[in-house]
Every structure is written in C-alpha cells, then in structure tokens.
Amino acid sequence: MSPGDLHRLDDLQRxxxxxxxxxxxxxxxxxxxxxxxxxxxREIV
Structure with missing residues (x-):
C-alpha cells in the first residue's frame, strides 16, 4: 500500500x-x- 492507493475514504481500511x-x-x-x-x-538518549 502507498499513499497513491488512497482514492476514496473506504480505501483507508486497507x-x-x-x-x-x-x-x-x-x-x-x-x-x-x-x-x-x-x-x-544505543542511539536513544
């Protein structure tokens, strides 16, 4: 999935x-x- 796959609000559930x-x-x-x-x-302070 990529942001380009979002065309309709219903696509969010995927x-x-x-x-x-x-x-x-x-x-x-x-x-x-x-x-x-x-x-x-080790990089987190």
Missing part, C-alpha cells in the same frame, strides 16, 4: 494501522522501548 494495545504489547515484549523504534536503542 492501510495498516497501529493501535495503543499493539504498541504497549511490543514495548513489553522488547523493553524498554519496544521493537518499533526508528533508531537503535
């Missing part, structure tokens, strides 16, 4: 979205920041 529960579960699985961070943990 895009992947993260919800709070998913974010919390990923943080618990790989503490302290989870595995959905943009940089390696």
């Amino acid at each position: 895009f992947p979205f993260l919800d709070k529960a998913t974010l919390r579960n990923r943080q618990v699985a790989v503490a302290p920041c989870g595995d959905l961070v943009a940089v390696p943990e």
Whole structure:
C-alpha cells in the first residue's frame, strides 16, 4: 500500500494501522522501548 492507493475514504481500511494495545504489547515484549523504534536503542538518549 502507498499513499497513491488512497482514492476514496473506504480505501483507508486497507492501510495498516497501529493501535495503543499493539504498541504497549511490543514495548513489553522488547523493553524498554519496544521493537518499533526508528533508531537503535544505543542511539536513544
């Protein structure tokens, strides 16, 4: 999926979205920041 695939409001349901529960579960699985961070943990101050 890419932004160019969005033509109608109904198309939004095909895009992947993260919800709070998913974010919390990923943080618990790989503490302290989870595995959905943009940089390696050693670069986080």
